[in-house]
Amino acid sequence: MSNRTYADELFPQEVIEQHEEEMDISTNSVVLVSSPNPVEEANARIHVGWMTTRLDANENSDRQIAAYCTELGKFKYNFVVFPIGGVVRAYWKPSESIEIHPPCIDLPDVQLSNSLWETYINGKISEWIDCDSPDPLFAALSEEHLLKELNYVCYMGLQTMTIELKRISSPKTSAILNKWIWTRNTRFTVWIQLPAAIEKCLDYDGSTATASSDLWTIWSDFRNQCNNFSGVYLQVVLSLGANLPDELIESKLVERWKAEPLAGFVVESELFVTGRHGEACLPNAHLLLLKSLWSSDSLRLVLRATTDTFKYNMTIKSEYSLALRQAVRDVHFRRRRDDGSTDSAHSLNVGEYRDVLQAPLQPLSENLDSGVYNTFEQDKLKYEVYGEAVEGALKDLGADGRRQCIVYLLGGGRGPIGTKILRAEKEYNLKFRAGKDPLKVKLYIVEKNPNAIVTLKFMNARTWKRRVTIVESDMRSLPGIARDRGFEQPDIIVSELLGSFGDNELSPECLDGVTEFLKPTTISIPQKYTSYVAPIMSSHLHQTIRAQSIPFLSRALPAHGRGEPELDEEGTWVQRYPQGHVRNNMDQIYVVFLSKYIALADKTKPVFTFDHPNFQNTTNERSNCIEFKMDRNADVMGFAGYFDLQLYKNIMLSIEPSTHTSGMMSWFPAVIPLRHQLRVANGDKIRLKIERKVDAKGVWYEWCVELEKPTGEITTTPVQNPNGESYYMRM
């Protein structure tokens, strides 16, 4: 028996030896890993495919696909976008036939091994299929045959397929696909290939086209009609012709694709130009576009021949594949270098959290564990700045020559701020008392977590020379305890009870609990904090939030909302979600190290501010309406939330992007999602209406968005998280 395999057919031995090529079928293409030369290595990282057209393939290709692919492999094409029904069928011209019977699917599977079909072939839906044709008979025929081809993609076990959109509006195509992807058990990635310009769409009519339609809206409408299926399986491909439309040049519009599941680019051969040394290269505008959107080498480039030059001049096949690789390979180099030096996320090693949803901590109602405290304590910078703030306050208070300062650390955790307070005392004495009449800090640390108290006691004995009075209590009981035990009133209270959205760990409620114990002159560190928001676009994040599910064994874990787990009739504990799981997912606030998103406003805007001490006992309920004007067509998935913190006078900490404390990693942004992505157009205004509500047991936010069109028409999204049903911060 012969040992020859399909791979031998595809990559003849002499080619393998010549290029020392290896096949890597773990990715969805064949990787040509060649010499150790760094440029070639870099080239090999970039996956370039060939899109078969009637200009380079003929009826024989359908039955000689192995030879056809082998040939392309020689020119360094890692995969082929080939008509799934075969070339003969794909380029059938309905108008030329008297009877409407397209050729049968005729791309026999046994020509390639299954693994090569999976990895080397991206199946393209026949070009003539147009389910949205205004001719009902033809539309019906197209529907029937689209389904046949989708079935054939499954039969062949392909991992990727392509549908090229021909129209601005494709409701029937999207409806078929929507049903298919949500209901079929077979998973493959669908590339939705966009036209190169809106003017090329069959239903384009200059008079009806409005400013609110562009390539991005063609895609986002299609994505919406497919119910925002996961971007792992439904992706978009941009087609680049010789003339790029403005929306692929203007950076504000281009960056929207960073918030979409972009699979790659189909590059038409007509746009290549000749470089200074006679080599093939891409025009500058195309280069800029590719570079700006080349976020990872998992993106794909596909060459589509627009002339038949390739038939006669084979060498340009490899020249073009090389030119495409060269267009983007340096982006990768640059990004890697940048990561190592300037990207703080990388140097702080938090990259693994990119776009991962985290539930905000609730340190008041739940006791944090040692690992969480340990994570906090990695952020040396936060504690340094706290130390500076305490030193600043000691300096101001000590100006009257006093010899003692009473400091309370409220919510001490394992004590890192305690250490900074004692160090601030030392620094102050060195700098301002010159060894004479030193100022003594009398430090109390209040902590309600009994487990952290064990560490605090240990720290007191080992590090603080038993100078600290440790109070195991909720700080809201401190006034009573202090009375009973004769504690002195504080000159300074220090706390860090803040979440990514500022007040969302209930710092206001906790600190208000000690107000009656303060002197009128007591300084609070922090003095003030403010939350901020900016609208964001990210279909990935929207999908991720919506798709969260609860495994069987986790069904009794407490939700983040007001409800509690219950014992059901069968004696099983269960957490119920009367609002439904999807609504429960969408109506919460998350903490996310944001990556696949874009901000839809140049600047954030403030939401809620809290000042301390709150001697006036001002309510902690808040309500605000924050308006943003939209400057492009976009889908708003929700809002990124940030905060800044005035510790003392001008000593600040911030995660608000324009003032972010460089190198600080304690807080990732908050995300306030909308239930559905909200389509906005250039010139629209959106208003986030958000309330902070308080009752006897806890605090919650309710929010909705008002969308105002330039015509004055206003629509409002439903109020999210009513009554704290999905996200409730327990007191």
Ligand SMILES: C[S@@+](CC[C@H](N)C(=O)[O-])C[C@H]1O[C@@H](n2cnc3c(N)ncnc32)[C@H](O)[C@@H]1O
């Ligand atoms: C965000 S952690 C900060 C811990 C520490 N200050 C640090 O920066 O590493 C907040 C701490 O405050 C404690 N805490 C929260 N609310 C409290 C309350 N009402 N009374 C006492 N401690 C509280 C929590 O148990 C937790 O240890």
